[in-house]
Amino acid sequence: MVSKRVVLAAGVVAASLAGPTAAWAADEVNIYSYRQPFLIQPMLDSFTAETGIETNVVYTDQGLVERLKAEGMNSPADVVLTVDIKRLTELAEADVVQPVSSPVLDENIPAAYRHPEGLWFGLTTRARAIYASKERVPEGTITRYDDLTDPEWKGKVCTRPGDHVYNIGLISAMIAHDGVEDTRVWLEGLKANLARKPGGNDRAQVKAIKEGLCDLALANTYYMGAMLNDPEQRAWAESAYMIFPDLSGHGTHVNVSGMAMTQSAPNTDNALKLMEFLSGDEAQALYAEVNHEFPVKPGVPRSDLVASWGEFEVDSINLAEVAAHASEALMLVNEVNYNEGP
Structure with a gap:
């Protein structure tokens, strides 16, 4: 049967x-x-x-x-x-x-x-968090998405491709709050600080922190739990801590x-x-x-694990409004040639 x-x-x-x-x-x-x-x-x-x-x-x-x-x-x-x-x-x-x-x-x-x-x-x-090296980024140094564009972090940021839906969501939220031009400036600044050409998934960015290729990375929160539960990836997770960054005074995306x-x-x-x-x-x-x-x-x-990551302010914007800017977000990624790297 x-x-x-x-x-x-x-x-x-x-x-x-x-x-x-x-x-x-x-x-x-x-x-x-x-x-x-x-x-x-x-x-x-x-x-x-x-x-x-x-x-x-x-x-x-x-x-x-x-x-x-x-x-x-x-x-x-x-x-x-x-x-x-x-x-x-x-x-x-x-x-x-x-x-x-x-x-x-x-x-x-x-x-x-x-x-x-x-x-x-x-x-x-799930929050779009910033993962930071425990060894090289003192806690409290990074509090905003904008901090990723600070010249101090030139050559020290890793992300997956800009046109992946997770990054398009974040960029769309920025456009919803700050407009296209301010978001373009942010995206150009982020590109300038990249340690390498964008590639791989979110876990690969945290792995790059463990390997010393970068100090900061964008990745979804749940990957921390997934890596901690994977014996082969646990060391990646343990090399970094998560930051819930602020988006223009509206909380974390x-x-x-x-x-x-x-x-x-x-x-x-x-x-x-x-x-x-x-x-x-x-x-x-x-x-x-x-x-x-x-x-x-x-x-x-x-x-219990997720609760241990702490409380944070959530951006309360309706996600339907965020989604309305997805085409503009993709346009910006292409216009600044983000995926070509620094």
């Missing part, structure tokens, strides 16, 4: 998912996910245990919008799980998701972390992981139940433990 829960690899199920939606049982909900299996499976297991609704998941790392557009109303997908405000916005702009109205979601998820018309909802937040209901959803009732469950106490606590993220629902405690 085959288990009713099916975890599907995106590369091998295109043909099977193109068939009639009637092939999927009424007590199931179908998910397309950018989020990795180990991150969301604990939440899905709890959801099934509580509701009896089975989950079918397609995991992939790219092409969800294109896939949903190609499948149209024949798509079996009910819910999309993804990271970053830019990717959530792409779903909304492609018209492949539908508005959801739910008092439960409105109560659990602050307005800053959901689309004004209910096209997407945040599930967790945060981004989200989130969810949306597809236009084609054949199981809308089950999809809504899943979305409401993921915004609730149990799932939010699991998110906090498994991936070292900040729960989006007020009152849900952070994990």
